[in-house]
Amino acid sequence: MKWKITLRYLLSILSIVIIVFVINTIIFLGFLYFQGAQETNQFDSNSMENFTRTFQKYLYIEDDELLVSSTGQEALTQYGAWLQILDKNGNVLHSYHAPEDATDHYSPFELIHKYKYMDDKLNTYFIGEFENYNYLVVVPNSSERRFVLMINGQKTLLYITRFLGAIFIINLVIATIVGFLFSTILTKPVDHIIKRIHSLKERIFEAEKPKRPGIFKHVFANLNDVANTMKDFEQERQKLEEMRKEWISNVTHDIKTPLSSIRGYAELLRSEELSDAERLEYTEVIERQSLYMRELLDDFNLTMRLRNQELPLNLQQTNMEQFVRELVIDLLNDPQFSSKDIRYNSQTTTFYWEIDQHLMKRALLNFIYNALLHNEDDVEVDVFVTDNRIIISDNGKGIAKEEQRFLFERYYRGTNTSNVHGTGLGMAISRDIVEAHGGTVQLTSEKDKGTTIEIKMEN
Structure with missing residues (x-):
């Protein structure tokens, strides 16, 4: 899985490199074409070469002489150039704005040399033709330069192809190396994430701390x-x-x-x-x-x-001193327990809990019933109410230490309850009711010295 992710990521990088290379090549070729077209347009409109070629419109023949119109002379002045008209033998017939030391005869070799390389005074020469005459347009200190460039089209295309191919291969190699190194760093935690998800699917819920989570820390x-x-x-x-x-x-x-x-x-x-x-x-x-x-x-x-905390509690603010006292009174009025020694004592008259009165009554009665029914008939039961506690104690047979931790287990009956009927759920239900109210139940007992149950509310 890790190598599959790495390979996919690497292919993505290489695809991006190829696309970028193709786009760059297209942009490069387009730029060359646009630049050439722009230079051509510029050459056609503003260059002295174009001016020389189109200067024919300012020339006319009169009485077998080639002359320049006034408009043409103004154009020469505007460009800062001067003009010489030559016959077929290279002799100067007429000059316009030419310096006094200008040459009056040009050999073919001189014309070619000055056209290509300028003269000693850095004058640039442009040659035009009109019918049987030649003319020179000379520009002193011109910003335009001539360069002779010999190009072999096939070799140039071959060189460009090789150059682009080499650039493409180098880019691929660099992208492969960088992409591989980066992808291993990136795909390793991704592979770990996939394995973690698979572990969750297989119900393996152990938390793990990766060594190098990187950007996947969260x-x-x-x-x-x-x-x-x-x-x-x-x-x-x-x-x-x-x-x-x-x-x-x-x-x-x-x-x-x-x-x-x-x-x-x-x-x-x-x-x-x-x-x-x-x-x-x-x-x-x-x-x-x-x-x-x-x-x-x-x-x-x-x-x-x-x-399962599925039993809704009907909570009411209750004065527990009054609630417990009435519960003990009702118990003494029951013919079954009217002869029992049940004593009630309280140190407070304003002791309030939020309780479900029906369930809490059942819990307290279960604790008292256990004290009465699982001991001798002359057992003494004390119910004591203080600020945040209810204590139910007896002086009965007590409970062995090894049995105390099982008393709140469901269906458990101690050794002192062998002849008593019941479902075996009373203590468990009472403890669950108290805990459902956010309270705790603590039992202490000693063999032959009685048992004490302390109910305490956390609130």
Whole structure:
């Protein structure tokens, strides 16, 4: 993958070089053509060569003599030039604005030499022809120069072709070397990014720190953030999956026993030999087991929703001193617990929490029920309310240290609860309710000295 990316990048650079070379060649040739055309136009319109060629319009023959019109003489003055008219033998017939020391006869060799190289006084000579006469237009100190250039068209084209080919090859080599070096620096992190994305696809969510991220530093940082987020999601998914499996397993396990009882007593009810008292007894067992199953399923559903934070809380600002005091009073008014030794004490009268009163009542009652039902009948239970804590303590049998860490696990019953009915979810539900409110539950206990549960709200 890395070499494939490098090759593609290198081909892109070479393509750009080729395109730039073609465009530059076209521009270069166009510039030469435009420059030549411009020079040609300039030569045609402003040069002395063109002036000499078109000077014929100022010449006329009168009485077999070649003369210059007044307009032509003005044109010579304007260009700062002088004129000599020659016959076929090189003799000067007439002169206009010529210096006194001007030559009056020109041999063919002299004409050629002065036309090509000027004379000793740096006069530039331009030669024209009119019928049977020649004329010289001479410009002192002219800015125009003549250069003799011999060009072989085929060789020149061959040289240009070789030159452009060499430039093209050199550019390709340089672009290949530079492109390769730069592409390896660029494509290495790109290849690493592709591998990281593939790792995320394969559910490998470990964050990595590349050695040389270069311009892709923020990309790798975002990939690490994505990996950490997906890792958290994966852990949460696994946790939920384990909870789902645990929920199904425990529901299946806990329902089998009451279902077996219901089925067994239902089969017994078919017997025609049963008395009315026996039928009533079996019916009560079936009803009791059915109620237990409903209670069990309700507790399962509640604890799962609490753990998954899917249970909406109907929060109300509540005076906890009054709330707990009324709860204890209602408990003492219950015939089942009216004879129990439950004592209430408070150090505050204005202790407010935002709570779901129904759920918090259930949590507190579960803690108190455990203290009453899992100890002897003469157990003493104290409910104490202070500024930000609710403390429920008893002087009962206590809990062994090795069992304390399991008390808030679902479906766990300690060694002191062997003969007590229940779903085994009470402590877990109570702890989950408190934590759903942002609070904490702390349990301390000592064998044969009782148990204390402290509920504290963080807010």
